[in-house]
Amino acid sequence: MKTLTLHLEGLGPSDLPMKRLAEYLCELAELYGAGGHLHFASVTKGSARLNACVDDDHHHKVLHRVREVANGVGPKKAKKAYLRLADLMLDDQASGVLESEGCRIIQFPRISKHQPLVVFKHGSIQGRLYTIGGKDDSVPVRLEGANGETLYCETDTETAAQLAPLLFKQVRLHGKGEWERRQSGGWRLKKMQIVSYEQLEKSSLKAAIGRMKKAGGILWDQIESPNEKILDQRG
Known part of the structure; x- marks a missing residue:
């Protein structure tokens, strides 16, 4: 098993109601797209870290999918989940970093590249x-x-x-x-x-x-x- 961690900087576990946590996990599952090969592990203390594990033979597929979506390509549902996660973080005044096995994979945008209306x-x-x-x-x-x-x-x-x-x-x-x-x-x-x-x-x-x-x-x-x-x- 390989680890996948969404690090929510500025947001602690006590700031995450169960319903809100479920929203994050739902969008993460869509973003990762590993189906039955993905397993939720825990939420760790400090700045909230949403930890998941993925089967070894699907780890590289998940990382490839996530990097593609962050660059504006990839499956439509995954891109929508990526934007939805960015909106959740914006609502919660948090910034997000996706890490795997101790390495930073992507940084979620906190503010749109374009001036918002x-x-x-x-x-x-x-x-x-x-x-x-x-x-x-x-x-x-x-x-x-x-x-x-x-x-x-x-x-x-x-x-x-x-x-x-x-x-x-x-x-x-x-x-x-x-x-x-x-x-x-x-x-x-x-x-x-x-x-x-x-x-x-x-x-x-x-x-x-x-x-x-x-x-x-x-x-x-x-x-x-x-x-x-x-x-x-x-x-």
Whole structure:
């Protein structure tokens, strides 16, 4: 058996909810493409290291496939998995290095080679409120989205104080967001300035989660840019 390790710099095992870990492993399996010859091994401490083992006679095939994909060629599904992994790392504020048997194979891109399209638009997000803090007038607020991703927000001290009793509860936040085009398509929230909020009732939580999954954890209004039109994702 030969080792394959995705080293997520800036992200520890405790920062990886099980659902998020599953997303990484699913995309890695598609990227490696070794089928039944690939086996998950462990997640080691420090910066998270996702360890897998591959049969010796398939090791060189996996390395060849990964290097091809990093250079923009190779199977379509593998290229899509590569871009999806880059998006996951961008969402988690981590950088990734793929290593094998102690050698660096590829470095995942943290930022697109092209200037990403960024738009500012009022919208809504929802998830589990888990952080409110800071000593400045602009208070950082963090939500855990439907897929375990972190949604970055900020607000004034008055709104932060009102939100405090809702810590660790499901909420919907409204405000002006900065949205960035993903490399693999779709959009991600870089940051939102909160202007209002509401607590999600337990009776509607199941329905809210269903809507979050359909919208990738983010709800926003119709956006039009000079190049394209993004449809309302709220269904």
